[in-house]
Each structure stands twice: as structure tokens, then as C-alpha cells.
Amino acid sequence: ELKVEQNPLFLSMQEGKNYTIYCNYSTTSDRLYWYRQDPGKSLESLFVLLSNGAVKQEGRLMASLDTKARLSTLHITAAVHDLSATYFCAVKYYGGSQGNLIFGKGTKLSVKP
Amino acid sequence: NAGVTQTPKFRILKIGQSMTLQCTQDMNHNYMYWYRQDPGMGLKLIYYSVGAGITDKGEVPNGYNVSRSTTEDFPLRLELAAPSQTSVYFCASNPDEFWDMTGNQPQHFGDGTRLSIL
Numbered sequence: 001e002l003k004v005e006q007n008p009l010f011l012s013m014q015e016g017k018n019y020t021i022y023c024n025y026s027t028t029s030d031r032l033y034w035y036r037q038d039p040g041k042s043l044e045s046l047f048v049l050l051s052n053g054a055v056k057q058e059g060r061l062m063a064s065l066d067t068k069a070r071l072s073t074l075h076i077t078a079a080v081h082d083l084s085a086t087y088f089c090a091v092k093y094y095g096g097s098q099g100n101l102i103f104g105k106g107t108k109l110s111v112k113p
Numbered sequence: 114n115a116g117v118t119q120t121p122k123f124r125i126l127k128i129g130q131s132m133t134l135q136c137t138q139d140m141n142h143n144y145m146y147w148y149r150q151d152p153g154m155g156l157k158l159i160y161y162s163v164g165a166g167i168t169d170k171g172e173v174p175n176g177y178n179v180s181r182s183t184t185e186d187f188p189l190r191l192e193l194a195a196p197s198q199t200s201v202y203f204c205a206s207n208p209d210e211f212w213d214m215t216g217n218q219p220q221h222f223g224d225g226t227r228l229s230i231l
Contacts, residue, residue, distance in 0.1 A: 004155070033219050042203065043156075045219035088155055100146075100171060101220065103155030 002027045002093040006104035013079045013111050021074040021107045023089035031092035032072045033101065034063050036085045043088065046074075079111045115139050119204050119223035126194045126230045134189040134226050136204030144207050145187040146171075146220065147179065149200040156203060162187055194230045202226045 003026040035043040047056045049065035062075045090101040120135045148156035158171030162181040178190045205220040
């Protein structure tokens, strides 16, 4: 069974600072997704990472994947208040008849002035 | 383009009542999913479907049923509502992954249904 662990679960940052969210998973997978969720809202796709060493960047967010270490990171550069949200990683799991997504518990990010 | 549409947005049920959560998508996606999200937790898969007429259980299927008579619709039914089913329910869809060699097709989520069972 695939387990996905994110840390930290809560993160309070000051504007302008950098920080990294970590996503570890327990079994082999070839796809990892990062989503953003604002309070009371649905999930918005941020990144899809497919291969070892994959790196994707959008604005102040950069995601990377190390399939050998079973680790993905979401790096925040020079945080701004608009980045306050909960961030989920989700890993494709092929243990059943079809691949399904297994989600981490999420990292609630609060960026303060 | 509406994407994934869920109804209702909010609902309060009494214990033992039944209801159907509706989900429809207009993107012609074969794959559809139902998740529940409990407070402070990630999403857990209830049921999924890879095409009309085909459904399968996810991680937490007990107490739920689904059907998929058309590509567009994937309703989720609660037969005997229990307090443990109080949650936010999300429907999602994506294209047939067999044809998506780039993998750049994340699941598209609806806005969710907030369900309370008292």
C-alpha cells in the first residue's frame, strides 16, 4: 500500500522568505502531482512531475521529483501573501487494477506581512 | 466550458436518510472519481470509473454506491447516512491516461459538496 507523507503540515512564513515543503512516498510511482486548495474551494493543479530529476517552475513555486529517494519538494521563493493556501501532493498508485491518486494530508501555508 | 459540476453545494441530512450527489463533466473525459475530504486531511478515493458502465472501489467505498450510465455523469449515492459520512465530497475527471503519453493531464476537480449528517 502506498503511503504519502507531507511535512510540515503547518507553515507560517514571513513575506519575502524562502521555504520548502517535502513529500515522501513509500512505493514506486511514475507520477506525482502538486495541487493548491484555497479555503472552502476546490483543488487547483499546479504541477505534474513524471520522471526522475523533473523540475517545473511557475512564478514563485518550483517543484522537483527524485524517484530514487521517493521524494518531491515544493520550493517557495520570496513568499507573498497570495501564496497562502493548503498544498497537497498526490502520487499515482498502481497497486489496484487502475492507477489511483494517493494524497498527502496537505501543508497549510500562511504568509504574513 | 463548465468543467466538472457538482450539485448540491451544501446539504444537511438526518441519520438514516439517503441522497445522491450529482457530478457531471463536459470535457468528454473517460475517467471520473469521487473523493471525500475530512477536516485537516487529504483526499481519499471512494469510487472511480474508467468509462461508461465500468466502476470500481477506491480506498473507502463502504456506505456508498455509484453508477456510470453515460460518459458525462457519475452520481454518488449514500443509502443510510451516518455521522461518519460528514465530509466534503469532490468529484474529479481526467482523460484516458493510456492515450496521455505526456502525463500532463491532472485530474480536474469540481467545487465540492459539503455534507453534514446529524
